[in-house]
Amino acid sequence: MGYKKLDVVCPCCETKLTVDQKTGEVIWEAKKEKPAASLSDMMKSLDSQRKEQENIFKQRSASEKDRNRLLQDKFREAQKNVDKNSNLPLRDIDFD
Template sequence: MAKLLELSCPCCEAKLKVDIVTESVITWEEKKKAPPIEDFAKAVQNLKGEAAKREEAFQKSFEANKNQSSVLNRKFDELLKQAQADPDKNKPKKPFDFD
């Protein structure tokens, strides 16, 4: 009497029945996939909405990059003031100081 082991493929999620004695696949069944597009009108609306989302994300990124140089300059100026006010505060250690 053959003993069958039921497994699920981790890659494609197919259901397999394997004979333990002969170590061979007896039956297999593919996972049922949903149709790619059920309603074309709904799919078109989603695509139009995606274009608006992409444009909005691009505009946000553009504005952030446009102001980035002034933000970096202000941060640098502030850190330079801190370093000039207390030059010994956060000096990096030399490699020989770790010994």
């Protein structure tokens, strides 16, 4: 018996795989080369990424400022609602 192999092409990425029929293991993988993008396409992509990152930064900055304000409001409300009663709850150690 000889060495049996099976050549398969992935329908998604068009990678050529050489598979051992007996074990099912991939022996060799040859990825399809992607065509090189033009310089203008790369510049447009970088510009769009930069704008997206700036928008995300602005959104997170605004939400952080709003979060700080909300936490301050919650803290003030909690201070108002503190029980002003001087009777402290009894602890287990107080019973000894």
